[in-house]
Amino acid sequence: MKKYAFGVDIGGTTVKIGLFETSGKLAQKWEIPTRKETNGTKILPDIADSLAAKIDELGISKDDVAGIGIDVPGPILDDEIVNRCVNLGWGVFNVAERVRTLTGISEVKVANDANAAALGEMWQGGGENHQNVVMVTLGTGVGGGIISDGKIIAGAFGAAGEIGHLLVNKEETQLCGCGKKGHLEQYASATGIARRAKEVLTSSNEPSALRDIKDPDAKAVFDCAKDGDKLALEIVDFVGETLGTALASVSCVFDPEVYVIGGGVSKAGQILIDTVQKHFVAAAFHASEGAEFALAKLGNDAGMYGAVKMVL
Incomplete structure (x- = not known):
């Protein structure tokens, strides 16, 4: 059984990233700036670089990573495609496929930020x-x-x-x-x-x-x-x-x-x-x-x- 997974919350100012154990325990969390210049083209590469640095720092094998979940402040189709996100400068494109390419991790899913928050609260919050x-x-x-x-x-x-x-x-x-x-x-x-x-x-x-x-x-x-x-x-x-x-x-x-x-x-x-x-x-x-x-x-x-x- 794989040991870890990443949760990524993309906000207009910062990106919050959590390293979770697959039991659901939050092991570590950190933030990086949300660089929105050039229509947000730097955001996903910055996330990929931060994840890679954390994996190297902790000596984690990618084989031990169950996946990456991402939320964005915009509508999402099929758990993958952002249907425009004005706050980040994004049009319509496949966020999950781009992150798979950047990280080499195959299991990537994407959600709207409010929907993700609702799922989180259902799981371990007010809706538990x-x-x-x-x-x-x-x-x-x-x-x-x-x-x-x-x-x-x-x-x-x-x-x-x-x-x-x-x-x-x-x-x-x-x-x-x-x-x-x-x-x-x-x-x-x-x-x-x-x-x-x-x-x-x-x-x-x-x-x-x-x-x-x-x-x-x-x-x-x-x-x-x-x-x-x-x-x-x-x-x-x-x-x-x-x-x-x-x-x-x-x-x-x-x-x-x-x-x-x-x-x-x-x-x-x-x-x-x-x-x-x-x-x-x-x-x-x-x-x-x-x-x-x-x-x-x-x-x-x-x-x-x-x-x-x-x-x-």
Whole structure:
């Protein structure tokens, strides 16, 4: 039995790499810069060089490497082909085949970063002991990943799990980052929560600790809500209702056992989980009401864990 595998998480600033034992234990992790110049042509050779250096440093035989799992911030087809990745400057090409050529390791699989994070959380994180999981990542935007019977659902065009672009408000006039309007991302992301706070503070004369904070962000909103601030609680409830209702619709399509909530906003903790779950139950079809809600546990390592799980 082979002893090792690599998990590679390609981000816009750095590439996180993990050396895993095939038991699933993370043995070592390190980072290299993501060199995006010349349309990202240096990224995969840099990864291959870093893996080769680690293999040499530890005296590992390539015959002992079960494979390389990679996640990228873009849609992926057939566990191999990136279907454009604007953040890295990539068009459409076979990432897995290129890495096989560069490393001489034949088992290489590729996933979207949110999908990989979802798989990682299912495996050793907030969704552990479940096989049907939806991960929701609340950061600058809203991402998602769907795991069915322990496997990533990528969809025909690599866009499955993009719950941040569910239409939740037809009356919205401002554009989502994708160029359309009224998407979940505009309300449940850190950016959207800060925007909502600004709108509420402008439209209301209600006293609030948020007024003492210049440009209150999502963390400030949740911190004030935990202290009982009325306006902050209203904003949190709005976010919870918007997200919980959207996830009730997701359950009508996929019906997961558990929703794992991650990303920077998830640091708000139980108040976020409780509010989202309350509105989910109110909106959900009765057969789906029992879905669990949990906080993500793997943090920024989730993508590495999910990537390597694909080859184990």
